Amino acid sequence: MSDRIFGALTGLVALAYIVSATQIQEGFLPDPVGSKLFPILVGSIALLCSIAIVIKPDESPDWPGVGTFLSILCAIVALVGYAYTLKPLGFLIPTAVASGIISFLIQRRFLTAVLTGLGLSVGLFVLFKYALGLGLVAFSKNLIG
Template identity: 30%
Template sequence: MKAGLLGDRITGSLFLLIGIGAIWHAWSLDVPFAADPVGPKAFPMVVGALLAIAGASILLRPDEIAWEVGDYGRVAVVAGASFFYPLALEFIGFVLATALLCFACGKAFRGPTIGTAIASVALSVTFLLLIDVMLGLPLPRGPLGI
Protein backbone atom coordinates (compact mmCIF):
# COMPACT_ATOMS: atom_id res chain seq x y z
CA MET A 1 0.00 0.00 0.00
CA LYS A 2 2.98 2.32 -0.45
CA ALA A 3 1.45 3.68 -3.64
CA GLY A 4 -1.39 5.06 -1.54
CA LEU A 5 0.96 7.08 0.65
CA LEU A 6 2.89 8.26 -2.38
CA GLY A 7 -0.27 9.76 -3.86
CA ASP A 8 -0.83 11.98 -0.84
CA ARG A 9 2.84 12.95 -0.73
CA ILE A 10 2.74 14.14 -4.34
CA THR A 11 -0.58 15.96 -3.82
CA GLY A 12 0.70 17.60 -0.64
CA SER A 13 3.94 18.81 -2.21
CA LEU A 14 2.06 20.11 -5.23
CA PHE A 15 -0.29 22.14 -3.03
CA LEU A 16 2.66 23.39 -0.98
CA LEU A 17 4.39 24.57 -4.15
CA ILE A 18 1.23 26.21 -5.55
CA GLY A 19 0.68 27.95 -2.22
CA ILE A 20 4.23 29.29 -2.09
CA GLY A 21 3.99 30.25 -5.75
CA ALA A 22 0.78 32.19 -5.06
CA ILE A 23 2.41 34.06 -2.16
CA TRP A 24 5.44 34.86 -4.29
CA HIS A 25 3.30 35.99 -7.22
CA ALA A 26 1.18 38.25 -5.03
CA TRP A 27 4.26 39.63 -3.28
CA SER A 28 5.85 40.57 -6.60
CA LEU A 29 2.76 42.35 -7.95
CA ASP A 30 3.45 45.89 -8.95
CA VAL A 31 0.60 48.00 -7.61
CA PRO A 32 0.72 51.59 -8.86
CA PHE A 33 -2.59 52.51 -7.30
CA ALA A 34 -5.13 50.90 -5.01
CA ALA A 35 -8.42 52.34 -3.88
CA ASP A 36 -8.25 50.74 -0.46
CA PRO A 37 -5.55 50.31 2.20
CA VAL A 38 -5.43 46.53 1.72
CA GLY A 39 -4.82 46.38 -2.01
CA PRO A 40 -4.79 43.33 -4.23
CA LYS A 41 -1.84 41.60 -2.55
CA ALA A 42 -3.06 40.60 0.89
CA PHE A 43 -5.90 38.22 0.01
CA PRO A 44 -3.95 35.96 -2.39
CA MET A 45 -1.09 35.86 0.09
CA VAL A 46 -3.33 34.73 2.95
CA VAL A 47 -5.03 32.13 0.74
CA GLY A 48 -1.67 30.98 -0.62
CA ALA A 49 -0.35 30.57 2.92
CA LEU A 50 -3.41 28.55 3.88
CA LEU A 51 -2.96 26.33 0.84
CA ALA A 52 0.71 25.84 1.69
CA ILE A 53 -0.21 24.84 5.25
CA ALA A 54 -2.85 22.39 4.01
CA GLY A 55 -0.36 20.99 1.51
CA ALA A 56 2.31 20.58 4.18
CA SER A 57 -0.17 18.83 6.45
CA ILE A 58 -1.09 16.37 3.68
CA LEU A 59 2.61 15.87 2.86
CA LEU A 60 3.67 15.22 6.44
CA ARG A 61 0.72 13.04 7.45
CA PRO A 62 -0.22 11.17 4.28
CA ASP A 63 -3.23 8.91 4.33
CA GLU A 64 -3.47 5.71 2.43
CA ILE A 65 -5.78 6.03 -0.51
CA ALA A 66 -7.87 3.10 -1.56
CA TRP A 67 -6.68 2.76 -5.11
CA GLU A 68 -8.98 1.02 -7.49
CA VAL A 69 -7.20 -0.15 -10.58
CA GLY A 70 -9.26 0.79 -13.58
CA ASP A 71 -8.81 0.90 -17.30
CA TYR A 72 -6.52 3.87 -17.88
CA GLY A 73 -6.42 3.23 -21.63
CA ARG A 74 -10.05 4.30 -21.87
CA VAL A 75 -9.38 7.37 -19.73
CA ALA A 76 -6.50 8.31 -22.03
CA VAL A 77 -8.67 7.94 -25.14
CA VAL A 78 -11.43 10.16 -23.73
CA ALA A 79 -8.95 12.74 -22.37
CA GLY A 80 -6.98 12.76 -25.63
CA ALA A 81 -10.09 13.21 -27.75
CA SER A 82 -11.25 16.06 -25.48
CA PHE A 83 -7.84 17.69 -25.85
CA PHE A 84 -7.74 17.54 -29.65
CA TYR A 85 -11.39 18.51 -30.06
CA PRO A 86 -10.92 22.27 -29.52
CA LEU A 87 -7.89 22.27 -31.83
CA ALA A 88 -9.84 20.54 -34.60
CA LEU A 89 -13.06 22.48 -34.13
CA GLU A 90 -12.14 25.57 -36.15
CA PHE A 91 -10.64 23.64 -39.05
CA ILE A 92 -13.21 20.97 -39.70
CA GLY A 93 -16.32 22.54 -38.23
CA PHE A 94 -18.59 21.64 -35.37
CA VAL A 95 -20.42 18.64 -36.80
CA LEU A 96 -17.36 16.75 -37.99
CA ALA A 97 -15.28 17.50 -34.91
CA THR A 98 -18.07 16.60 -32.50
CA ALA A 99 -18.85 13.41 -34.41
CA LEU A 100 -15.20 12.38 -34.15
CA LEU A 101 -15.15 13.20 -30.43
CA CYS A 102 -18.31 11.20 -29.81
CA PHE A 103 -17.01 8.31 -31.90
CA ALA A 104 -13.73 8.11 -30.00
CA CYS A 105 -15.55 8.36 -26.69
CA GLY A 106 -18.20 5.85 -27.75
CA LYS A 107 -15.56 3.33 -28.78
CA ALA A 108 -13.88 3.86 -25.42
CA PHE A 109 -17.19 2.90 -23.85
CA ARG A 110 -17.14 -0.30 -25.90
CA GLY A 111 -19.79 0.64 -28.43
CA PRO A 112 -20.18 -1.39 -31.64
CA THR A 113 -18.36 0.39 -34.49
CA ILE A 114 -21.28 0.99 -36.85
CA GLY A 115 -23.74 1.83 -34.10
CA THR A 116 -21.32 4.28 -32.52
CA ALA A 117 -20.66 5.94 -35.87
CA ILE A 118 -24.36 6.42 -36.53
CA ALA A 119 -25.00 7.67 -32.99
CA SER A 120 -22.05 10.10 -33.18
CA VAL A 121 -23.26 11.73 -36.38
CA ALA A 122 -26.84 11.85 -35.11
CA LEU A 123 -25.75 13.44 -31.82
CA SER A 124 -23.57 16.12 -33.39
CA VAL A 125 -26.21 17.06 -35.97
CA THR A 126 -28.82 17.26 -33.20
CA PHE A 127 -26.61 19.56 -31.12
CA LEU A 128 -26.00 21.83 -34.11
CA LEU A 129 -29.71 22.06 -34.87
CA LEU A 130 -30.59 22.59 -31.23
CA ILE A 131 -27.97 25.15 -30.23
CA ASP A 132 -27.07 26.91 -33.45
CA VAL A 133 -30.19 26.82 -35.58
CA MET A 134 -32.95 26.82 -32.96
CA LEU A 135 -31.38 28.88 -30.18
CA GLY A 136 -29.23 31.10 -32.36
CA LEU A 137 -26.00 30.61 -30.41
CA PRO A 138 -23.43 30.34 -33.19
CA LEU A 139 -21.20 27.25 -33.28
CA PRO A 140 -18.08 27.18 -35.45
CA ARG A 141 -18.70 26.09 -39.04
CA GLY A 142 -15.98 24.36 -41.01
CA PRO A 143 -15.21 24.52 -44.73
CA LEU A 144 -18.33 22.46 -45.47
CA GLY A 145 -20.55 24.99 -43.79
CA ILE A 146 -21.53 22.67 -40.96
Protein backbone atom coordinates (compact mmCIF):
# COMPACT_ATOMS: atom_id res chain seq x y z
CA MET A 1 0.00 0.00 0.00
CA SER A 2 2.81 2.40 0.87
CA ASP A 3 4.28 1.82 -2.56
CA ARG A 4 0.96 2.56 -4.25
CA ILE A 5 0.64 5.90 -2.45
CA PHE A 6 4.28 6.68 -3.15
CA GLY A 7 3.91 5.78 -6.83
CA ALA A 8 0.79 7.89 -7.16
CA LEU A 9 2.53 10.84 -5.53
CA THR A 10 5.66 10.62 -7.66
CA GLY A 11 3.45 10.13 -10.71
CA LEU A 12 1.66 13.40 -9.98
CA VAL A 13 4.97 15.16 -9.37
CA ALA A 14 6.29 13.76 -12.65
CA LEU A 15 3.20 15.05 -14.47
CA ALA A 16 3.60 18.47 -12.92
CA TYR A 17 7.26 18.37 -13.87
CA ILE A 18 6.45 17.57 -17.49
CA VAL A 19 3.90 20.37 -17.59
CA SER A 20 6.37 22.90 -16.18
CA ALA A 21 9.00 21.61 -18.59
CA THR A 22 6.78 22.44 -21.55
CA GLN A 23 6.68 26.02 -20.29
CA ILE A 24 10.47 26.39 -20.45
CA GLN A 25 11.53 29.33 -22.55
CA GLU A 26 13.48 28.15 -25.57
CA GLY A 27 16.88 29.63 -26.30
CA PHE A 28 17.86 31.56 -29.37
CA LEU A 29 20.49 29.45 -31.03
CA PRO A 30 20.11 26.62 -33.50
CA ASP A 31 20.03 23.67 -31.10
CA PRO A 32 18.12 20.65 -32.38
CA VAL A 33 17.39 19.31 -28.89
CA GLY A 34 16.43 22.53 -27.18
CA SER A 35 15.83 23.26 -23.53
CA LYS A 36 12.62 21.30 -23.11
CA LEU A 37 13.24 17.86 -24.53
CA PHE A 38 15.54 16.35 -21.92
CA PRO A 39 13.45 17.44 -18.90
CA ILE A 40 10.32 16.14 -20.61
CA LEU A 41 12.11 12.86 -21.34
CA VAL A 42 13.18 12.52 -17.70
CA GLY A 43 9.69 13.37 -16.48
CA SER A 44 8.15 10.81 -18.79
CA ILE A 45 10.46 8.01 -17.65
CA ALA A 46 9.70 8.96 -14.05
CA LEU A 47 6.00 8.78 -14.86
CA LEU A 48 6.40 5.30 -16.37
CA CYS A 49 8.36 4.12 -13.31
CA SER A 50 5.68 5.53 -11.00
CA ILE A 51 2.99 3.66 -12.90
CA ALA A 52 5.06 0.48 -12.73
CA ILE A 53 5.44 0.92 -8.97
CA VAL A 54 1.68 1.40 -8.56
CA ILE A 55 0.95 -1.71 -10.61
CA LYS A 56 3.54 -3.90 -8.94
CA PRO A 57 4.18 -2.61 -5.40
CA ASP A 58 6.53 -4.13 -2.85
CA GLU A 59 5.33 -5.04 0.62
CA SER A 60 4.76 -2.14 2.97
CA PRO A 61 7.55 -1.42 5.41
CA ASP A 62 6.96 -1.28 9.17
CA TRP A 63 5.86 2.28 9.68
CA PRO A 64 6.46 3.63 13.17
CA GLY A 65 3.60 4.85 15.36
CA VAL A 66 2.19 8.36 15.64
CA GLY A 67 4.48 9.08 18.58
CA THR A 68 7.59 8.50 16.50
CA PHE A 69 6.29 10.69 13.71
CA LEU A 70 5.71 13.43 16.26
CA SER A 71 9.29 12.99 17.44
CA ILE A 72 10.54 13.25 13.88
CA LEU A 73 8.42 16.35 13.39
CA CYS A 74 9.98 17.82 16.55
CA ALA A 75 13.42 17.09 15.15
CA ILE A 76 12.55 18.79 11.86
CA VAL A 77 11.26 21.86 13.71
CA ALA A 78 14.44 21.91 15.82
CA LEU A 79 16.63 21.70 12.73
CA VAL A 80 14.72 24.41 10.88
CA GLY A 81 14.99 26.58 13.98
CA TYR A 82 18.69 25.84 14.07
CA ALA A 83 19.08 26.89 10.44
CA TYR A 84 17.42 30.23 11.17
CA THR A 85 19.17 31.02 14.46
CA LEU A 86 22.73 29.95 13.60
CA LYS A 87 23.64 33.33 12.21
CA PRO A 88 21.68 35.80 14.37
CA LEU A 89 22.45 34.11 17.70
CA GLY A 90 25.98 32.83 17.09
CA PHE A 91 27.14 29.23 17.23
CA LEU A 92 26.99 28.17 20.87
CA ILE A 93 23.38 28.60 21.98
CA PRO A 94 21.53 27.26 18.91
CA THR A 95 23.91 24.30 18.69
CA ALA A 96 23.41 23.40 22.33
CA VAL A 97 19.62 23.63 22.01
CA ALA A 98 19.35 21.76 18.69
CA SER A 99 21.72 18.94 19.59
CA GLY A 100 20.11 18.65 23.02
CA ILE A 101 16.68 18.23 21.45
CA ILE A 102 17.88 15.62 18.99
CA SER A 103 19.73 13.76 21.68
CA PHE A 104 16.57 13.76 23.82
CA LEU A 105 14.47 12.51 20.93
CA ILE A 106 16.82 9.57 20.44
CA GLN A 107 17.11 8.38 24.04
CA ARG A 108 14.52 10.23 26.18
CA ARG A 109 16.68 11.16 29.11
CA PHE A 110 16.54 14.83 29.95
CA LEU A 111 19.74 15.32 31.91
CA THR A 112 22.00 13.44 29.51
CA ALA A 113 20.42 15.35 26.63
CA VAL A 114 21.23 18.68 28.29
CA LEU A 115 24.79 17.56 28.95
CA THR A 116 25.16 16.26 25.37
CA GLY A 117 23.93 19.58 24.00
CA LEU A 118 26.31 21.62 26.11
CA GLY A 119 29.24 19.29 25.52
CA LEU A 120 28.74 19.13 21.76
CA SER A 121 28.27 22.84 21.36
CA VAL A 122 31.41 23.76 23.31
CA GLY A 123 33.44 20.82 21.99
CA LEU A 124 32.59 21.41 18.34
CA PHE A 125 33.15 25.14 18.72
CA VAL A 126 36.65 24.60 20.08
CA LEU A 127 37.35 22.02 17.38
CA PHE A 128 36.12 24.16 14.49
CA LYS A 129 37.38 27.49 15.67
CA TYR A 130 40.79 26.70 17.10
CA ALA A 131 41.90 23.35 15.66
CA LEU A 132 40.49 23.86 12.18
CA GLY A 133 40.40 27.63 11.93
CA LEU A 134 36.81 28.14 10.75
CA GLY A 135 35.44 31.63 11.25
CA LEU A 136 32.65 30.82 13.69
CA VAL A 137 31.05 33.41 15.95
CA ALA A 138 30.46 32.18 19.52
CA PHE A 139 27.79 34.68 20.48
CA SER A 140 26.36 37.22 18.14
CA LYS A 141 27.04 40.88 18.78
CA ASN A 142 23.30 41.49 19.12
CA LEU A 143 23.30 39.31 22.21
CA ILE A 144 26.30 40.79 23.92
CA GLY A 145 25.88 44.39 22.97
